[in-house]
Amino acid sequence: MLQWSWRLIAPFVALLVIRPSIAEDVQEILAENANLSNETLLWGPYRPNLYFGVRPRIPKSLTTGLLWAKVDNFQDVQQSFRHTCEQNEGMAGYGWDEYDVRLGGRQTIRDAGNHIDITTEFVKIPGGDNGGSWGVRVKGTPRDDAPARLITTVMFHAGMEGFGSLGVQNEPDDLGIEGDVVLEGNSNELGDFTVRITTGPDTNETPPNAHPSSEKKPLDRTYVASTQVPEEHLWQSKQIMFSLMKGEIDSLIAEYGQDHAPPPWTVYTVPNKIEEGNFHVIQKVFHGEFEFDIMYSSASAGTPLTSEDLETAIGNATASFSDRFSEVLAPKSPFRDQRYDGFAKSMFSNLLGGIGYFHGDSVVDRSYAPEYDEDNEGFWEETAAARARQAGVRLEGPLELFSSIPSRPFFPRGFLWDEGFHLIPIAEWDMHVTLEIVRSWFNLMDDDGWIGREQILGAEARTKVPQEFTVQYPHYANPPTLFLILETLIDKINSQPTVLPHQHQYDSIRNVHLRNKDTAIDYLKDLYPLLKRHYFWFRKTQRGDIKSYDREAYSTKEGYRWRGRSERHVLTSGLDDYPRPQPPHPGELHTDLISWMGMMSRSMRRVAETIGETDDAQEYEGYESAIIRNIDDLHWDDQAQTYCDATIDDYEESVHVCHKGYVSIFPFLTGLLPPDSARLKATLDLISDPEELWSDHGIRSLSKKDELYGTDENYWRSPVWMNMNYLVVKALYDVATASAAKNPHKAQASTIYTKLRKNLVDTVFKEWERTGFAWEQYNPESGEGQRTQHFTGWTSLVVKIMNMPPLSKAVVEVNEG
Structure with missing residues (x-):
């Protein structure tokens, strides 16, 4: 095999x-x-850092990408080349309008700066023994404000990493290629294959060219350039193409001079040079609108793809996506208005379309410096000095990861705590893909049980990361959100019918773990040793000190502290600049971390129960119970009526440091407060108070009354974050729908749930309409999107919020009465 x-x-x-x-x-x-x-997941646009790039889930193999530019004048051309997704390229929005990871979909790139909209319609076609075939239809449509003479150059590049061959089937021609261009290749994993780039329909036009250079560069031809590139540099596609163009530009300028230079659409071209090489560029030049196809055909599938096949597959993919979305994730009341439909589809499609495959080495500090124990007062200064030494920094791997990314332009890589949030809506659509991603993350684990919180794999990924953040540390944790997905799996297999109907294409594979409980149990059994190792790594490395400070608590062991904090930040918590005790102290205990550990213990108990590990289940139940008791004993502050971090004061006494905000409500967010909890009323009051956390655009990250509200970098010190708000909405729904017995808070939870759900959806929707983008966070006063644009990672949880059941007015009134 x-x-x-x-x-x-x-x-x-x-x-x-x-x-x-x-x-x-x-x-x-x-x-x-x-x-x-194999057929439905091998290939995909798994290079989400590019506007469009296809590769297989194979460590070293065929990689492709698309590049375009406006070339109607010399002044703008240098800045007009589009390839990698960037924040400041004059885009009026871009992303997948509809996308299914197994079928494909349609992406629209509204390139306002270049006055053109680019559409890529990508589909997969199963068949053969090597993962099937795929195709993409590329279209360009001038925008309303485009000049009459809009000239666009489009380049498709293909490179072969590792063992294998890739060449141009066409005969060399100094004037360029007439008709289709065909690449042919072979590798052990892919077998024989071809890639055909078509000329497109007769409606395609080329720009006029009365310059003498037209005899050497006829614009109705396709230019093809081949070159041999060191494998480690193949990812630098744009630089390679610029290098190829430079020689052609220099020769044309030398021949005709600056004063009689050819027009830019002739100058900015690659040479016609078909020869052996591992990197090939196919370039076309268009006047106005255009269209052409790129079709990868696996030889083992039999007959090569045609444009007619592609047309049919595109139509089928669109119909299938729309039908399935309306049944699985369609917005529920009050979001049934048609205007929400395209928004919901786009948000979810961009989450799925952001799934990438990454392969490469990782930079890790394996010094295990004693300073990293963080046991001394002033530890943050000692650890900073230890990090600066870089004594144990080394490259590890290569590793591979299948992951949905937070943001294509800014965070095109895997983030551990983001992933659990990404998978919440994906699990509704395709549980098998969800569990493939979960497995991929746990396969990164080292022998101790550590998983790097940020996966920056390879040189290409490192170009998007400031150098001070590239090194990963084996004592740094991150919120264990993947365990939320394991609980989702268990919930589903316990509630689903024994046999699920096959309503849509590939339902059998999407729901393979749900259609028969044995398949899910075996998945959990296979993963269980890694889950266990990771859980006990958390307990060991993130332990907090209870005994040394005579803290009164039910358990002397269940207290936790994030390692890796500085004076101003706790990056490992995911909440970065959220206010913490000052100055830092080794005796700190963190409310959010003990809450995560409570959720993680509950999840481990449920997994152990499901797979029949009864002794382990009892052990986890003991941890879970002790943690819940200790959350109150160690973190509840009677005076502030909220949960607070703890630290040690100048008199060596344990004291609370209360900054009301997301940290304060973490026991509620992680499902550790039952409906009859004595602490629940105060938590609900805090959430719903407009002078504290409530805003018309979502729950603030920090209370308006806090002295640090909106200060310094103001990252987690006021803005509304969709991942935390989703947890609030879900927890409210659980309270609102819990049994009336011993649930005095149904009415309040119902009212908050209904109002918050609408506020959140309207905030994200209005900004998407206004700007064309989803955003990393939202301003609590104005609702404006902030920080990273095209943040379609956990902000896409708005789709899940829209899909959650409404509480009818009658139900709310009954609860209130």
Whole structure:
């Protein structure tokens, strides 16, 4: 069996080998879906840092991408080339209008700076033994404000990493290629394949060119350039193409002089140079609107793809996505208005379309410096000095990760705590893809149980990260949000019918873990050793000190402190600049971390119960119970009527430091406050108070009354964040719908839930309409989007919020009465 095929289907095959007792129908399901997994997940636009780039989930293989520019004048051309997603390129919005990770979809790039809208319609076509084929239709449509003579150059590049070949099938021609351009290649994993770039329909026009250079550069041809590039530099596609163009520019200027230079659309071209190489550029020049196809055909699939095949597949993908979305994630009241439909589809599609495959080495500090224990007062200065030494910094790997990213222009890489939030809506759409991503993260774990919180794999990924943030530290944690997904899986297998209907294409593979409980149990059994190792790594490395300071608590062991804090930041908590005790102290205990540990313990208990590890389940239940008791004992402040971080004062006494905000409500956010909790009323009051956390645009990260509200970098000191607000909405819904017995807070929770849900959706929707983007955070006063644009990671949770059940007015009134 081929290497890549084995890696993708191994989880299915393992079930057949390990558990021969599985019913025959389950074996048939697994066998059927092993091949479907290869065909539907091998290829994708898994280079989300590019506006469009396709690659397979193979460490070293074929990589492709698209680049374009406006070339109608010399003044703007240098700044007009588009390739990697950037924040400040004059975009009026871009992203996937509809996208299914198994079928494909349509992306629209509204390039206001270049006066053109680019559409990429990408689809996968199953068939053969090597992961199927794929195609993309590229269209350009001038925008309303485009000049009459809008001239655009478009380049498609393809490179082959590792062992394999890639060449141009066409015969060399100094004037360029007439007709389609065909690349042919081969690798162990992909077998034989071709990539055809078509001329497109007759409506395509080329710009006029009366210059003598037109005899050497006829614009109705396609230019093809080949070159050999060191493998480690193949990702630098734009620089390679600029290098190829430079020689052509220099020769044209030398021949005709500056005063009689050819027009820019002739100058900014690659040379016609077809030869052996591992990198090939295919360039076209268009006047006005244009269209052409790129079709990858696996030889093992039989007949190569045609433009007619592509047309049919695009139509099928669109119809399938719309039908399935209306059943799985359609907005519910009060968001049934048609204007919300395209918004919801776009937000979710960009979350799925942000899934990428990454492969490369990681920079890790393995010095295990004693300063990293953070046991001394002034520890943050000692750890800063230890980090500056870089004594144990080294490259590790290579590693590979299948992950949905937070933001294509700014954070095109894997973030551990972001991922759990990303997967909440994805789990509704495709549980199998969700669990593939979860497995991919846990496969990164080292022998101690550590997973790097930020996965910056390879040189290309490191170009997007300031140098001071590239090094990962094996004592740094991150909120364990992936355990939320494991609980979602358990909830679903306990509530789903034994057999789910096949309503849509690939439902059998999407729901393979839900259609039969044995498949889910075997997945959890396979993952369980890694879950256990990671859980106990958390308990060991993020421990807090209770005994040394005579703290009164139910348990002397269940207290926790984030490692890796500086004077102003706790980056490892995910809440960065959220106010913490000052100055830092080794005796600190953090409310959010003990809450995460409570959630993690509950999740481990439920996993152990599900797979029959009863002794382990009892052990986790003990931890869970002790943590819940200690949250009150260590963190509840009677005077402030909220949960607070703890530290040690000048008299060596444990004291609370209360900054009301997200940290204060963490026991509620993580589901650790039951409906009849004595602390719940004060928590709900804090959330709903407009002088504290409530705003018309969502729950603020910090109270308006806090002296640090809106200060310094103001990252987590006032803005509204959608991931935290989703947890608030879900927790409110759980209280509002809990049994009336011992639930005196149903009315208040119902009212807050209904108002907050609408505020959040309207805030994100209005900014999406106004700016064309989702944003990293939102201003609590104005609702304006802030920081990173095109932040379609956890901000896409708005889709899940829209899909949550409404509480009817009658229900709210009954609760209030």
